[in-house]
Amino acid sequence: KNEVEQSPQNLTAQEGEFITINCSYSVGISALHWLQQHPGGGIVSLFMLSSGKKKHGRLIATINIQEKHSSLHITASHPRDSAVYICATQLQGAQKLVFGQGTRLTINP
């Protein structure tokens, strides 16, 4: 069974801090997604990656296929980064996603 675990569940930090959110999964996958959910509920896709590292602005996502682990990093964090960050995995040949429970990030000014 494909299980996705995120840590921490909740994270509070001060503006400017470097943030790391972790995601571990249990089976081989074709891709891993990082999503952002704002308080209103809408979800935005941040990254989809199957190997290595991707960067978009202050956000960096990495994945280690052998260790079945991915991290999402936020540099120079800002209060507008406050949201729930969700990791989801996708199996080979399937479009269905399996989701982690999310990490609630709060950045204080």
Add this chain to the structure above:
Amino acid sequence: DGGITQSPKYLFRKEGQNVTLSCEQNLNHDAMYWYRQDPGQGLRLIYYSQIVNDFQKGDIAEGYSVSREKKESFPLTVTSAQKNPTAFYLCASSISGTVSHEQYFGPGTRLTVT
């Protein structure tokens, strides 16, 4: 503007009534999905459709029904058989196929049944 719309944003129903949640996309995506989100839990797949006139049950399909008569539309009906219908419902779409594709999400509908 391309995207996914869900309506309404908030929906209130009495127990025992069926209710239909709307999901429309103009991204020309073949695949569409319905997810349910409960507090403290990850999103769970209710139903998905890879192509018009075809759909499959997800992990928690009991008490729900869908149709896919048009590529753009994938409505979800929450029936009276669903034991705990109060939740946040999200619709998504993606390009179909064997290669992984990004999913695009709608703004969600918060359903409250009393």
